[in-house]
Amino acid sequence: MFDPVEKLKEYLRHPSVSADPAFAEGMKGARECVGGLLGEIGFAVEYVPTELHPVIVGKREGDPSWPHVIIYGHYDVQPADPLELWDTPPFEPTEKDGRLYARGAADNKGPLMAHLTAVGRLLEAEPDLPLRITFAIEGEEEIGSQNFKSFLQQHSDKLAGANFVFLSDTGIPNPDQMVITVGLRGMICFEVELSNARMDLHSGMYGGAIMNPIQALAELCASLHTPDGKVNLPGFYDDVIDVQPWEREQLQKLGLSEEDFAKFLGVENFHVPPGYTPFEATRYLPTLEFNGFGGGYQGEGSKTIIPSSARVKISCRLVPDQTPEKLKEKLYAEIRSRVPAGLKIKITDQHDATPYLVVPPDRNNTPKDQSEVLARAFRSTHGVVKEVWGREPLYLREGGSVGLIADLKSELNLDAILLGLFLPDDNLHAPNEGFDLSIMSKGIDTIQEVLRRTAHPDG
Amino acid sequence: MFDPVEKLKEYLRHPSVSADPAFAEGMKGARECVGGLLGEIGFAVEYVPTELHPVIVGKREGDPSWPHVIIYGHYDVQPADPLELWDTPPFEPTEKDGRLYARGAADNKGPLMAHLTAVGRLLEAEPDLPLRITFAIEGEEEIGSQNFKSFLQQHSDKLAGANFVFLSDTGIPNPDQMVITVGLRGMICFEVELSNARMDLHSGMYGGAIMNPIQALAELCASLHTPDGKVNLPGFYDDVIDVQPWEREQLQKLGLSEEDFAKFLGVENFHVPPGYTPFEATRYLPTLEFNGFGGGYQGEGSKTIIPSSARVKISCRLVPDQTPEKLKEKLYAEIRSRVPAGLKIKITDQHDATPYLVVPPDRNNTPKDQSEVLARAFRSTHGVVKEVWGREPLYLREGGSVGLIADLKSELNLDAILLGLFLPDDNLHAPNEGFDLSIMSKGIDTIQEVLRRTAHPDG
Numbered sequence: 070m071f072d073p074v075e076k077l078k079e080y081l082r083h084p085s086v087s088a089d090p091a092f093a094e095g096m097k098g099a100r101e102c103v104g105g106l107l108g109e110i111g112f113a114v115e116y117v118p119t120e121l122h123p124v125i126v127g128k129r130e131g132d133p134s135w136p137h138v139i140i141y142g143h144y145d146v147q148p149a150d151p152l153e154l155w156d157t158p159p160f161e162p163t164e165k166d167g168r169l170y171a172r173g174a175a176d177n178k179g180p181l182m183a184h185l186t187a188v189g190r191l192l193e194a195e196p197d198l199p200l201r202i203t204f205a206i207e208g209e210e211e212i213g214s215q216n217f218k219s220f221l222q223q224h225s226d227k228l229a230g231a232n233f234v235f236l237s238d239t240g241i242p243n244p245d246q247m248v249i250t251v252g253l254r255g256m257i258c259f260e261v262e263l264s265n266a267r268m269d270l271h272s273g274m275y276g277g278a279i280m281n282p283i284q285a286l287a288e289l290c291a292s293l294h295t296p297d298g299k300v301n302l303p304g305f306y307d308d309v310i311d312v313q314p315w316e317r318e319q320l321q322k323l324g325l326s327e328e329d330f331a332k333f334l335g336v337e338n339f340h341v342p343p344g345y346t347p348f349e350a351t352r353y354l355p356t357l358e359f360n361g362f363g364g365g366y367q368g369e370g371s372k373t374i375i376p377s378s379a380r381v382k383i384s385c386r387l388v389p390d391q392t393p394e395k396l397k398e399k400l401y402a403e404i405r406s407r408v409p410a411g412l413k414i415k416i417t418d419q420h421d422a423t424p425y426l427v428v429p430p431d432r433n434n435t436p437k438d439q440s441e442v443l444a445r446a447f448r449s450t451h452g453v454v455k456e457v458w459g460r461e462p463l464y465l466r467e468g469g470s471v472g473l474i475a476d477l478k479s480e481l482n483l484d485a486i487l488l489g490l491f492l493p494d495d496n497l498h499a500p501n502e503g504f505d506l507s508i509m510s511k512g513i514d515t516i517q518e519v520l521r522r523t524a525h526p527d528g
Numbered sequence: 529m530f531d532p533v534e535k536l537k538e539y540l541r542h543p544s545v546s547a548d549p550a551f552a553e554g555m556k557g558a559r560e561c562v563g564g565l566l567g568e569i570g571f572a573v574e575y576v577p578t579e580l581h582p583v584i585v586g587k588r589e590g591d592p593s594w595p596h597v598i599i600y601g602h603y604d605v606q607p608a609d610p611l612e613l614w615d616t617p618p619f620e621p622t623e624k625d626g627r628l629y630a631r632g633a634a635d636n637k638g639p640l641m642a643h644l645t646a647v648g649r650l651l652e653a654e655p656d657l658p659l660r661i662t663f664a665i666e667g668e669e670e671i672g673s674q675n676f677k678s679f680l681q682q683h684s685d686k687l688a689g690a691n692f693v694f695l696s697d698t699g700i701p702n703p704d705q706m707v708i709t710v711g712l713r714g715m716i717c718f719e720v721e722l723s724n725a726r727m728d729l730h731s732g733m734y735g736g737a738i739m740n741p742i743q744a745l746a747e748l749c750a751s752l753h754t755p756d757g758k759v760n761l762p763g764f765y766d767d768v769i770d771v772q773p774w775e776r777e778q779l780q781k782l783g784l785s786e787e788d789f790a791k792f793l794g795v796e797n798f799h800v801p802p803g804y805t806p807f808e809a810t811r812y813l814p815t816l817e818f819n820g821f822g823g824g825y826q827g828e829g830s831k832t833i834i835p836s837s838a839r840v841k842i843s844c845r846l847v848p849d850q851t852p853e854k855l856k857e858k859l860y861a862e863i864r865s866r867v868p869a870g871l872k873i874k875i876t877d878q879h880d881a882t883p884y885l886v887v888p889p890d891r892n893n894t895p896k897d898q899s900e901v902l903a904r905a906f907r908s909t910h911g912v913v914k915e916v917w918g919r920e921p922l923y924l925r926e927g928g929s930v931g932l933i934a935d936l937k938s939e940l941n942l943d944a945i946l947l948g949l950f951l952p953d954d955n956l957h958a959p960n961e962g963f964d965l966s967i968m969s970k971g972i973d974t975i976q977e978v979l980r981r982t983a984h985p986d987g
Contacts, residue, residue: 088829148831154727212829240733254732258830267794268613271957273713273928274699276815276845278789278806280799283818283840284753291750294743330737335726337870340739347737356735359742360833365820366841370547370671371717371878372607373843373929374819374957381742382825384832386735411796419830469732470832498730498833 070193073186073513074169074506076106080178081162081171087122087145087212095160096122096208099144103181103206110189112204117224119216122208126227129192129202136442136523137201139228139483140188141236141473142181143210146173147498154500170503175495179504180237180512181206183490187516200524203228207473210238213258213420214473221473221480232442234477234485235519237512239467240497241489242323244508247454247515249447250487252466253474254355255387255424257397260417261286261404264378269365272373282379283364285409290381292407293357298342300357300385302403308390310426312353313434319463320348333493351468356386382419386468393421422472427484429464442523443484449522450486450515457515488515529652532645532972533628533965535565539637540621540630546581546604546671554619555581555667558603562640562665569648571663576683578675581667585686588651588661595901595982596660598687598942599647600695600932601640602669605632606957613959629962634954638963639696639971640665642949646975659983662687666932669697672717672879673932680939691901693936693944694978696971698926699956700948701782703967706913706974708906709946711925712933713814714846714883716856719876720863722748723837728824731832741838742823744868749840751866752816757801759816759844761862767849769885771812772893778922779807792952810927815845841878845927852880881931886943888923901982902943908981909945909974916974947974 083098100123104114107127116123122145149159149172157163162171169179185204192198205228207217221228239250263282270279295301325348331339341350364379366372385400387393401416408414428435430444454462477483490512496502522528542557559582563573566586575582581604608618608631616622621630628638643663651657664687666676680687698709722741729738754760784807790798800809823838825831844859846852860875867873887894889903913921936942949971955961981987 088831089827148825148827150825150827151728256732256832258832260830265795268955269610269958270793271928272815272817272819272843273715273845274926274956275793275810276817276843276927277809277813278798278800279793279795281818283821284749287746287749287818287821288753290743290746294747334729334734334738336724336738339737340868340870341737350736351734354736356731358731358735358832358834359740359746359824360731360831361824361826361835362742362746362838363822363826365818366607366609367820367822367839368548368607368609371719371841371843372547372819372957373715373717373817375817376820379821380826382830384731384735384830386732409799411799467733468735469730496727497733498831499728 070189071106071109073182073509077169077179077182078162080182081173082160084160085145085173085208086148087209088148096145100125100208103144106185107204110185111192117220119220121216124208124217124220125204125206127204128227131199131201133230135199135201137203137231138520138523139203139205139231139234140184141234142184142204142206142238143177143208144206145208145211146176146178147211151500156501167506168503169506170501172502174502174504175491176497176502177210177238179509180490183237183509183512184516187513187520190513191517191520198524200520203231210471210473213256213422214476215420217473218476218480221476225481228481231481231483232440233446234483236485237488237490238471239469239487239489240491240493242325242493244492244505245458245460246323247458247460247462248489249450249462249464250467250489251429251464252389252426253424254468254470255391255393255475256420256422256470256472257385257387257393257400258419258421260380260382260419262378262380262415263289263408264413265411266375266377269374269377272375275375279375280409280412281375282412283376285412286364286379286381289404289407290359298340300355302400304399305355305396308392309355310389315432316466319465320352322463352466353388355388355391358384358386360384386470387424389424389426391424393423397421422470423475423479425475425478426466445526446486446519446523450488450519453515453518453522457511457518488512529648530565530568532641532968536628536638536641537621539641540632541619543619544604544632544667545607546668547607555604559584559667562603565644566663569644570651576679578679580675583667583676583679584663584665586663587686590658590660592689594658594660596662596690597979597982598690598693599643599661599663600693601643601665601697602636602667603665604667604670605635605637606670610959615960626965627962628965629960631961633961633963634950635956635961636669636697638968639949642696642968642971643975646972646979649972650976650979657983659979662690669932672715672881673935674879676932677935677939680935684940687940690940690942691899692905693942695944696947696949697930698928698946698948699950699952701784701952703951703964704917704919705782706917706919706921707948708909708921708923709926709948710888710923711848711885712883712930713927714850714852714934715881715929715931716844716846716852716859717878717880719839719841719878720745721837721839721874722867723872724870725834725836728833728836731834734834738834739868739871740834741871742835744871745823745838745840748863748866749818757799759814761859763858764814764855767851768814769848774891775925778924781922811925812847814847814850817843817845819843845929846883848883848885850883852882856880881929882934882938884934884937885925904985905945905978905982909947909978912974912977912981916970916977947971
């Protein structure tokens with residue numbers, strides 16, 4: 070069997086930034102690295118083309134009576150900029166104090182390596198394991214899994230008869246506390262550009278005569294929140310479901326401290342709607358967030374212009390039962406209505422994700438029709454986690470979005486068991502991303518044993 | 529004598545961007561190009577060091593009883609970006625349809641070349657001309673003439689006994705109508721940075737818990753104007769002087785059309801405080817303008833982060849009798865007071881300019897103590913313009929800022945005759961800057977004859 074840490078380093082050296090066409094070579098390298106490993110542990114590998122980045126499908130077939138698990142992961146990573154804030158090169162993995170630093174170490178290359186290793190070890194120990202496994206590793210998660218849904222539609226045969234999805238692309242609060250994520254926020258991503266004059270203008274000769282697009286866009290952005298931290302759009306909260314008592318209890322068991330959280334983030338205070346803690350707000354409430362704003366001169370010194378245009382990148386996080394389609398329509402119409410007369414507006418739709426919620430077995434709101442294999446997998450995960458981590462897992466909703474989870478649900482009616490493997494200080498989507506190698510090791514043991522018990526429901 | 533067009537091309541090939549240290553070589557090249565020309569027409573040349581870019585001083589001494597004229601210009605230019613919007617390379621001058629296209633062609637390399645040529649021709653025609661001339665050509669006009677004031681303080685001997693300043697760094701509305709600029713707006717330039725978390729954060733995991741610096745900065749910016757287009761700061765308009773009837777009359781004589789102006793700018797409508805035309809607002813009213821806004825991810829696609837910080841570049845244009853010192857203090861205090869609790873603010877002072885106003889002779893508000901040489905120069909300029917351009921000049925305030933004009937006034941008590949030489953479509957500070965060569969030619973004739981009459985007050 071391969072050494073997971075060495076293989077992970079090799080994998081991380083491929084700069085697989087899906088958002089930027091300049092990284093096509095890195096995407097190919099990362100893909101072939103995963104494909105090679107799947108081959109090594111006995112899987113039939115196929116690179117299924119999509120409109121952008123291919124999906125890696127690795128299959129271990131078997132008797133149709135065996136349970137069938139889909140293991141999901143993604144081989145793409147976020148852009149690494151701002152590069153100057155990295156202590157070590159983002160695509161040259163550096164091991165330090167039991168952690169591995171590189172872009173994608175935690176999101177999602179390390180966790181995927183844990184699944185690959187667990188499966189490899191399991192099959193090495195029991196070559197005849199009665200379990201069908203399909204790896205589906207996409208390359209567009211960081212850009213919203215744009216083509217994964219059509220992959221699911223066009224290639225549903227490759228995932229046919231699956232019982233549930235198993236994956237690790239979520240977090241845990243500390244190295245001792247496993248969290249099974251049962252809810253994910255959805256997303257709407259778009260860009261708004263306002264423009265006025267046909268070119269940048271001298272701010273002396275023309276300043277005072279026309280509306281500056283930065284001003285107009287700032288005023289538009291300023292209109293999108295109320296002073297108490299809510300999103301200021303009519304009907305935005307209409308479909309937000311109530312939080313269940315067992316959910317609040319689980320969150321309280323986490324024992325999170327606002328003071329520690331503020332210190333960790335480096336902020337002096339929180340900014341949440343009344344009646345919510347920051348831990349609740351990030352899980353149970355939708356948001357409208359400005360991810361980037363650019364207009365005019367941003368170089369050194371000054372340039373006294375009225376820019377011709379200004380752009381803002383906006384993303385909304387949605388919670389059940391909000392839907393991207395319905396909200397987008399409202400949102401875009403409202404934004405258009407708030408543009409000052411005479412300015413031109415261009416809204417560029419980027420990507421969406423539907424929010425997701427799976428209720429574990431034996432809860433007051435567990436659906437009556439939950440499948441037996443899924444319920445059993447939840448129960449055995451609970452038991453294995455207790456053994457490997459020394460503590461029961463918690464079942465929590467999380468603030469992030471994994472749109473394909475909702476797609477797997479809507480297209481194939483599959484729920485997922487989301488075993489968290491990254492820590493708060495792993496710096497996802499930020500400089501100095503890292504992954505804890507002892508977590509990876511415990512993750513491998515957990516995944517291996519959960520899969521073994523899935524194959525052997527009676528012990 | 530040299531050919532002004534060929535010399536101008538040579539001069540324009542030096543990329544003298546004063547704002548960016550990367551262009552040090554271009555600054556040196558432009559400086560030596562001007563120095564060489566001054567030497568060629570018989571001037572003693574000196575490069576007077578300042579804290580940043582040296583001032584070129586060219587002197588033609590003479591009998592102390594002769595009038596002494598200072599000719600001002602600047603050899604630095606604005607940055608050329610966005611480069612992709614130029615039709616021809618910004619530092620490879622291209623002649624087309626009687627115009628020369630390059631960064632700095634109009635601001636200020638072409639107009640300065642007109643002065644150099646006029647003086648060269650005048651001295652060639654009359655080597656014993658009874659006129660002292662001092663060229664003072666600085667390299668920091670585009671970054672606010674940061675060190676010109678201390679140059680004036682430390683080297684007042686070089687400009688001693690001067691009667692007035694003669695320059696062309698202002699515009700005219702069309703090729704037939706000369707305008708003598710009698711007022712300039714002042715300026716305050718600064719940058720505001722707001723920051724919150726210690727690094728960019730994942731907008732899923734943390735979105736909804738903290739104030740996004742882009743949001744905070746957008747809300748701050750949105751608070752700086754009233755809906756009717758005024759600057760929303762207490763006391764901002766306190767020191768703004770009333771416009772004189774003769775000023776309004778002169779402006780009306782320009783016969784400007786709002787419809788043409790809107791078409792020229794490419795805007796659908798104007799945005800001016802009630803009671804002002806766009807032509808008045810840009811001349812008689814102060815502004816607060818956003819020159820650049822940057823924060824978060826601005827690359828291709830999306831990056832779902834809450835950025836750690838956001839920055840805005842702001843410039844205010846001031847009018848008489850506002851003063852940068854007094855307004856800055858108010859402005860910064862007010863801006864600080866509008867930052868949401870917990871966010872860190874950093875205000876970086878960039879540069880200032882005091883507004884300027886000179887009243888031509890024989891007006892209701894001409895100062896009683898106006899010097900006779902200045903009044904005479906105004907009158908002879910009026911006559912020469914009528915002859916060369918076939919129409920009387922207009923005397924107008926202009927929206928731009930030439931801070932050193934106010935410095936020459938405050939340090940050496942010198943007023944200036946500002947002979948406009950660039951046209952509205954010369955694209956100053958914008959892509960595809962150009963300069964009309966027939967204007968240059970008429971400018972040369974005008975300057976030559978005004979200087980001749982200054983030397984020979986009695987004909």
